[in-house]
Amino acid sequence: MSVLPPGLTQETFDQALAEFRAAIGPQWVFTSDADRASYLDPFDIGDQDDHASSAALAPSGVEDCRKILEIANRYRVPLWPISMGKNLAYGTAAPEMRGSVILDLKRMNRILEIDEEMGTAVVEPGVSFFDFKAELDRRQSGLWMSGPSHSWGSVIGNALEHGVGYTPYGQHAETICGMEVMLADGSLVRTGLGAVEGTREWQAYRWPFGPGLDGMFTQSNFGIVTKMGLCLMPEPEGMAGVSIRIPDRGDFRALIDTLRPLRMTDVINAPYTIANGWRQITGGRVRSEVWDGPGAISRERMEELLAERGQGWWSVIFNLFDSPAGLDLRLEKIRQAFSQNIPGATIEVRRWEQGQPKESWMRQDVSLAPLGVVDWGGNPGGHSDFGPIVAPLGDRAEEVYAIIERRFLEYGKDPWIGMFGISSRALIFVADMFYTRTDAEETERCRRLFRQLCADMTGIGIGLYRTHLRFMDDAVAMHGWGDHALPKLNNRIKAALDPNGILAPGKQGIGSWNDKEEEGQ
């Protein structure tokens, strides 16, 4: 069954495909049903076909990209760029707009540079975390990678999506230092000091003479990122893995107010993760083994399950990075703060020093094990999340937490919530929804829950970190200040840079939000 880009007839699309084949080689133009199926979102919250692509193109480099753009502009073929295309939970490799052609950058997979002295690297889009780690190991590099919990994705795709890791370099978009970007008209731009001919400083400093544009190309459809510079962390002298159990549900506010100053003064020098009860009872089993009642697992059952595992209502985990003596000082401050504010908390610490073998708690190994959680709610498993950005203030965090927990219970979903202390001044809540992907009632309920929460959060002035393709327009609509001045500015930039709207239509609601408003929706 063929799917077409909106507005194109089969005949014109066939002509465009013929031109793509001539431009990049027929073997890199994928049109069969089986090949297109490989771009569907395996975890979609509804019918995968809603986000089906019409074809996929796999260019070998920037010259191929330029040829593709020239043809796409002429025929008005929408292109959806992906790097590794493992944006699992948020759409994977599928496009927002049905009928888009995937621009699969996987073949552009060179690691162009790893600079041991400067602690920087330059990579192409197809470089996965597996590839990158293997290359660092091969070189016996003194630099460490910061990756997300599963390693299937790409260094570039993850950083572009504002992904999160668990080292001091864990805010991945913050580690970007310079990009090469191809705009919709085929022109190639280097951001930052990369604009200076023959520079040695492209990755040294992000702020050129004039505006810093790196951020403009993250979570965006303004260009195709063809290269990215990144800062890498030198191997630390030591690490400590800290896990804290807080038995009392009523201690949430105190917990947030205890962690904030520790993170802000850099005593805790990497992102921390807080898990609520539901999030702690998952490992090593499936939901049907612990709960067969209707709706969400009840609070009482949850407490039983936590007690069985000796866990508290809240848990916090994080790693510290420092010399052994520095770690002692940090740990002392952490112990003091907790014994003062939350005497019931118990703290466990593991240590590592340079030269010792690495252990799994350090999260330095590449892994796909975290994907196992997807099967928790039923098979075929799917999962996505609601991700508000919240100030780490006890009152504020409690307000948001209470709304999310209440709504999840109301909609019959387990409130499986993690809170990531990604920076010193921001907590990202990740409220996961697990569902059986083929259960239409359940996925529809999850979509309603998500939209209900968007409305709730808009009411208290909260925006989102990232969303599944299905909720791009809902998330952008939350930015209402000044009569939606920011979304409107994005639309104006989009119209100027990509007048035919061929690059990733619908991405982050840029373009589409405005169209809908004009249509009076």
Added chain:
Amino acid sequence: MRALVCTAPLLAIAGALAVTQGAQAEDGRSGQELFLERCGACHLEGGFGTRVLSRRVPEGQAELERREVLPASFTTTVVRRGIGSMPQIRPAELSDAELQAIADYLEKRR
């Protein structure tokens, strides 16, 4: 319009994990090496795939490398389409020839 699937073994390049079977991809890497690299993170002992499969296949059959019967055509379909909670894998990241080498290895391995 895809590249021809390469079934004939190319020059044997002795890799660290060289196997006796002929399943090889275009660059000479064996089906076994490719399996370990591309599927191993989920399909060795304790992996996500092995754990899910152990809930629905006969005992001892969850690890693909120990499977009594695993037709190559089944493996290639599963990988391109995905199955249950296994996300699919695209031709641009794992070529038809590489996939065929893995599938042949899993079928004939014993």
